Amino acid sequence: MQLAERINAIAVSPTLAVMAEAERYKARGIDVVDFGPGEPDFPTPEHIKRAAITALEKNLTKYTPTAGIAPLRKAICDWHTAQFGSTYAPNECVVSVGGKHAIFNAINVLINPGDEVLIPVPYWVSFPDIVKYAGGRPEYIKTEAKDGFRLRAEQVDRAIGPRTRILILNSPCNPSGAVVPPDEFLRIYEVCKRRGVWLLSDECYSHFVYGEARPYSIASVADSKPHLITIGSCSKTFSMTGWRVGYALAPAPLVEAMVKLQSQSTSNATSIAQHAAVEALTGPMESVGAMLAEYAKRRERIIAGLRAIRGITCAEPQGAFYVFPNFDALLGTGIQSTAELAKQLLEKEHIAVVPGEAFGAAGYLRLSYATSMERIEEGLKRFGRFFQSASAAP
Ligand SMILES: Cc1ncc(COP(=O)(O)O)c(C=O)c1O
Structure with a gap:
């Protein structure tokens, strides 16, 4: 065919x-x-499931605003502030059908054919194909097992070329489990900022860290907003993979473009799942x-x-x-x-x-x-x- x-x-x-x-x-x-x-x-924790049942009983089963219900956009921003010290407002937040969808939308609204996106190797399987589907070119940065597969700022600096538009950084990493320490993350962010490259930080595993590592977001850096797209998801943190709720935090004009794309494809994430996500983010985290x-x-x-x-x-x-x-x-x-x-x-x-x-x-x-x-x-x-x-x- x-x-x-x-x-x-x-x-x-x-x-x-x-x-x-x-x-x-x-x-x-x-x-x-x-x-x-x-x-x-x-x-999925009981209190989250109950919130979905309540939403059903209240007939909250209709279209919602494309970018997500207002209480969820606020809950995401407040949760992110409480967990990491970021300062996003609801108009800088879009709720998508999982974190993968948020990544898909961000890449599709940012790159033109031939633009390059830097992807550290080993990478999560979807990154290269999302870039290719958007007409971009994945450029790979090999991380070394002897460095614990942690990306270093000098590698990013060396890899950036005239067509580089985005660096995708997924820490903790699927598949290697590598966690970029905060000081190196900051250096990487500074390279991106200096070279005019977006940093797309995929934080889907943020809360699953071991040993010395602590949950961390580069969005905690005061002036990071104009250079950063933060991707998060309820999937792993709250054991909600099937509910399909993820989000992007980014400058308002970028969020607006992502909402426009979403309005012509999936529309909103499922209404009931959004209400459950409000409970996940505002309820107990035990x-x-x-x-x-x-x-x-x-x-x-x-x-x-x-x-x-x-x-x-x-x-x-x-x-x-x-x-x-x-x-x-x-x-x-x-x-x-x-x-x-x-x-x-x-x-x-x-x-x-x-x-x-x-x-x-x-x-x-x-x-x-x-x-x-x-x-x-x-x-x-x-x-x-x-x-x-x-x-x-x-
Ligand atoms: C690194 C990474 N990012 C994003 C996602 C997207 O997850 P979801 O679309 O379920 O939020 C996954 C899921 O496996 C992942 O491993």
């Missing part, structure tokens, strides 16, 4: 493709240990701390378990809920690539993982530990068995 060139320039999200393949196995009754999903395994505590335990276990398998090296990610182990020492004779490894793990041991190739980083696999400790134990057992038999093969 003849389709538009721009749709042929992009691929189906590889993480969603892994999920679909794992689902096909599960549908055949196979017990898959699923390290694939980029979503919390906890239910559930977020409880999820974090559980992730922290699982993270320790999965790192230790992977490191115990000869040939796997696993850095300690400071954020999100992923580990990103390296398999270079195990590739070569039998299995040539991590794409092939991921396939074989699913076929032979029914373990679902996402190959590093999807994130621009061959040699790695992404494992989500947003799954129960029991499943993690079972998965580690299967990993051990797989590599034992692989090393025993002639």
